[in-house]
Amino acid sequence: MTAEEEPGLTATDAPRTPAEVSEKYATILGSTYAATFDGGEAELWQFYETLAEARIFVLLDDTAKGETYEPKVFTLKDAQYLLAFDVPEQADELTGSTASTSPTLGMDLFKLLRGRDIGLGINMGGTSSATLISGETIEMICAYYDGEAGEPLVADADTSQFRALLAPQNFPDTLQNALSDMLFRLQQTFNKAVLLKAEYEEGKSGFIVAVSGAADPDRGAIAAAVEDALKASRRNDVQLDVAFLGLDDPMASRIERVGQVLTAKRRS
Template structure:
């Protein structure tokens, strides 16, 4: 089984436990990772109880990074959703990741920090930009994190465009415009970008998020200066008409 992004981030963190960048990357990947939680009993409807283990006298919810690693009843949710669910309860997280002999323990206070640091959400704009330019001056760490986050959003939209922007009020920053977002996908896409910015280690970066339809006139301007990320699901694209020979 291929190593998951969460397992890679955890391995890097374990090699560099005092490296702030490695820790932030672990939290960023964890926030967007799909976690599989074994359940203590079958549960009824939405009323489920995740399996826990004690570590240092503190309860930790057990979570895996792959469905095949668990037998029996499970629940699946993102790392951020789990952190928000456990916020303030004094419960940590025990990550059982492929390739690691022992679970990686995330302390309750770390989960609380993650939930509260990402609680605000990104800036989502409806106003039209005054001028668009090629993206410039964004830290490499943020671009890498954005690329990873957008890869996780495959199938949730057709594409995303990144450009520098000047707004009519005189402010400047960067704009990430999603095109053709699927119904119900706007909130998780926006939350993912918020996490990418907040946990990339980049400071004083303004990144606004907007959602555009295929016929929006701004797209022609973005295509001239912006950086495009293709988010179409490869499996979905493969269902298109056959190529003519």
């Protein structure tokens, strides 16, 4: 796949609101994307999930020599993108002629692009569902589906390896809310749950949920609740471990001083 500048495709083709464009093609993918304008992160991830399961058509480079056409790579906004459409006629309208496309599932295309630093342009060319998905976002989507496949998202933190305890700055609000919701259901099984960031002796760092006062039989359910929060918030890209502490562990008071207690309460 070689990149090229495309005269007919410019940065102004990037996402528009439904009110700005008269939609010719009404599709499930288009309506799911439209919901992201008035929604939040949940609606955005619903769009990604719909795209992953959708049959889409990748624009091919039919000018290359040989019997096999490869996906055409465009340079747009100083980054490289493949283009795909949920209706093949949209590719014809963008190119101004009968375009060569190849059908594929969105998830298969995500896997193809993973690790290549190539993004994906969906329905480009003036439709209300036109959007650019960066290579970084594709990595995050693939990481999310890796977690759904059963790879562990949460590990037990070894408090003896902590070198420094820090406030959990830049922790995603959506994930923190999800943690509060999940832990609320188990609030009778532990004393406190504190969110913090820890630096380890070997040099790495990461976010920790430190839970004090949990009995051994309850710890598995608590760890599972933290993992469920990661999945519910679609933030499998965040490294989050769990540390269990006894009520008389001196580390517990240190953690509470620098961390943020997760308030286990229902939100209206």
